Amino acid sequence: MTSSVVNRPFAGKSAKIREQYERFWNQPTAQPDVNAYLHKTSGYVYPDIPKWLKTSTPFTEWSGPVLSESKNALIIANHSSFSTAQYKGNEGRTGMSMIHILGIPKDGIFNGVALNRSNVYIIDEMIKLFKDSWTHKPMFRQQVIDAQEAAINRQKKESRDSEAYKTAMRQFHELKGKAWCLKTDDFTFGFHLWPDHSVSHLHMHIIAMPRELRQYSTGIHDDKTVDALDVREYIQNRS
Numbered sequence: 001m002t003s004s005v006v007n008r009p010f011a012g013k014s015a016k017i018r019e020q021y022e023r024f025w026n027q028p029t030a031q032p033d034v035n036a037y038l039h040k041t042s043g044y045v046y047p048d049i050p051k052w053l054k055t056s057t058p059f060t061e062w063s064g065p066v067l068s069e070s071k072n073a074l075i076i077a078n079h080s081s082f083s084t085a086q087y088k089g090n091e092g093r094t095g096m097s098m099i100h101i102l103g104i105p106k107d108g109i110f111n112g113v114a115l116n117r118s119n120v121y122i123i124d125e126m127i128k129l130f131k132d133s134w135t136h137k138p139m140f141r142q143q144v145i146d147a148q149e150a151a152i153n154r155q156k157k158e159s160r161d162s163e164a165y166k167t168a169m170r171q172f173h174e175l176k177g178k179a180w181c182l183k184t185d186d187f188t189f190g191f192h193l194w195p196d197h198s199v200s201h202l203h204m205h206i207i208a209m210p211r212e213l214r215q216y217s218t219g220i221h222d223d224k225t226v227d228a229l230d231v232r233e234y235i236q237n238r239s
Contacts, residue, residue, distance in 0.1 A: 077147035
């Protein structure tokens, strides 16, 4: 099961992938920490290092809403709204597109830098899960779009900014019809490798890339985003 992706705007960062991967594995406790998270080792104490592995994360043993599911992977919504209007002064919290959802493994895999040849298949499984669901399950497509509206409402409650909410909802209604018509080739798949990640559990960013779908979202994370298939290739070709 090898996935192909047409839309790969974040490809070509092989040197960045190699540097982050090697820097991670040069940390003295990387291997035992990765093993402990994978095997849910009870009582294991992780080093108190920023952006490092933790006993639990928001995605560990995920029990929240699931948009789609396969044997080893889940597709879930992004907590953040896609509209920068709702994050004035904190644009980095915004989604990267009107459709920006996440693929996560059910197993305890820390990050793209923790992948190896035995588990790198999860990249293809997550991509296939999304493509099959988007193409063949209209309910999935509707749930993805509904999740964007839910994120706007959630951020309204958090910020209590009614004007920003109105702006975001206007943008949502402008784009939701266009989002419904997207093809799988309109999406790309990327990772934020350690230490550029936000949550210490592997999550693949599934992002609609047409310019009009990204016009109200943030581009601040583009530089740190690496192509999922480039990560797969690097892991598979390591000597």
